Amino acid sequence: MSLVTLDRFILQSEQAHPAATGELSQLLMRFGLAGKQIARELAVAGLRKELGSAHTTNVQGEEQKKLDVLANEILLETFDYGGLVSLAASEEMDEPFFYTRTAETGRYALLFDPMDGSSNIDVNGTLGTIFSVRNRKDGSEEALLGAGNEQVAAGYILFGPATILVYTCGDGVHLFTLDPSLGEFLLTKDTVRMPARGRGFAVNEGHVSGWAPGVRAFTEYLKEKDPETGRPYSTRYSGSLVGDLHRILLEGGIYYYPADALSGKPQGKLRLLYECHPLAFVAEQAGGRASSGVERILDLAAEKLHQRSPLAIGSVTEVALYERFVRGEGPPE
Numbered sequence: 001m002s003l004v005t006l007d008r009f010i011l012q013s014e015q016a017h018p019a020a021t022g023e024l025s026q027l028l029m030r031f032g033l034a035g036k037q038i039a040r041e042l043a044v045a046g047l048r049k050e051l052g053s054a055h056t057t058n059v060q061g062e063e064q065k066k067l068d069v070l071a072n073e074i075l076l077e078t079f080d081y082g083g084l085v086s087l088a089a090s091e092e093m094d095e096p097f098f099y100t101r102t103a104e105t106g107r108y109a110l111l112f113d114p115m116d117g118s119s120n121i122d123v124n125g126t127l128g129t130i131f132s133v134r135n136r137k138d139g140s141e142e143a144l145l146g147a148g149n150e151q152v153a154a155g156y157i158l159f160g161p162a163t164i165l166v167y168t169c170g171d172g173v174h175l176f177t178l179d180p181s182l183g184e185f186l187l188t189k190d191t192v193r194m195p196a197r198g199r200g201f202a203v204n205e206g207h208v209s210g211w212a213p214g215v216r217a218f219t220e221y222l223k224e225k226d227p228e229t230g231r232p233y234s235t236r237y238s239g240s241l242v243g244d245l246h247r248i249l250l251e252g253g254i255y256y257y258p259a260d261a262l263s264g265k266p267q268g269k270l271r272l273l274y275e276c277h278p279l280a281f282v283a284e285q286a287g288g289r290a291s292s293g294v295e296r297i298l299d300l301a302a303e304k305l306h307q308r309s310p311l312a313i314g315s316v317t318e319v320a321l322y323e324r325f326v327r328g329e330g331p332p333e
């Protein structure tokens with residue numbers, strides 16, 4: 001059986017696009033390289049005293065972990081040659097990083113959350129890296145703020161029992177698993193389809209007191225007993241959006257992080273450009289859906305780099321139901 005590595009799959013996919021320059025292919029392969037490096041650092045972090053706080057805070061006012069900073073550095077370095085990228089923005093950097101040598105020529109701009117679920121780092125929980133690729137346009141910070149449907153590619157790397165890379169370029173969603181003995185990501189699922197409905201929901205109910213009545217009613221509805229509609233749903237919340245979305249990609253269901261009027265997060269917690277947009281692109285390409293509760297996430301543009309947005313993402317059935325409850329319409333008759 002011939003092995004389909006990430007690089008081979010990307011190069012074969014490129015052949016379907018005669019006008020392709022090969023630059024996007026090279027760029028996507030680099031995320032594979034960055035994923036391997038971050039996986040290696042995570043595996044030995046406890047042995048190398050790289051767990052714990054970096055005693056710095058990021059632009060969101062959140063404490064940075066040593067591995068947040070290390071993962072960010074690995075990603076920046078991974079694209080600092082080959083002239084593919086002109087600028088990059090990250091959850092861990094206040095301002096975009098401009099690659100001096102290619103600021104005028106690099107075709108692409110990147111946005112990433114280097115270490116999603118960093119509250120899981122010190123307890124060996126699920127973690128992820130989320131990435132979004134855009135055309136550089138005029139190479140300014142403003143070029144990064146466009147609507148989610150301007151993304152060229154997006155995906156995530158999941159660090160769990162296995163390291164998994166999932167990406168889309170707008171032609172379906174492809175899933176690869178890292179074979180540590182080969183040091184290669186191997187194709188495990190091509191053109192992944194998300195089930196139209198699921199049995200699980202992922203939300204931090206600890207914030208319920210700050211939610212809008214429609215969101216509270218939706219959550220109560222999922223927990224009621226009614227086998228005909230597959231209820232009650234089971235709670236599956238890992239503390240890492242990437243971990244929760246990966247489960248939903250394979251099993252269906254819904255993850256939501258609503259606006260929270262009481263904890264100073266009137267727009268929720270998640271960042272639109274490097275958490276919501278890329279995962280919405282993946283979800284929709286797999287047949288799922290992503291909404292703010294009111295609008296399609298991919299139609300939303302940002303005014304600010306680290307802007308937040310409420311998010312409901314997952315199977316079409318549950319996200320549509322969530323939007324009904326947010327509109328105050330309750331469940332279908």
Ligand code: AFP
Nearest residue numbers: 115116117118119204239240241242
């Ligand atoms: P961190 O990376 O700061 O831990 O945030 C993770 C996250 O963005 C997302 O992955 C989780 O689902 C969510 O926030 C967890 O937030 P709560 O701790 O408020 O539940």
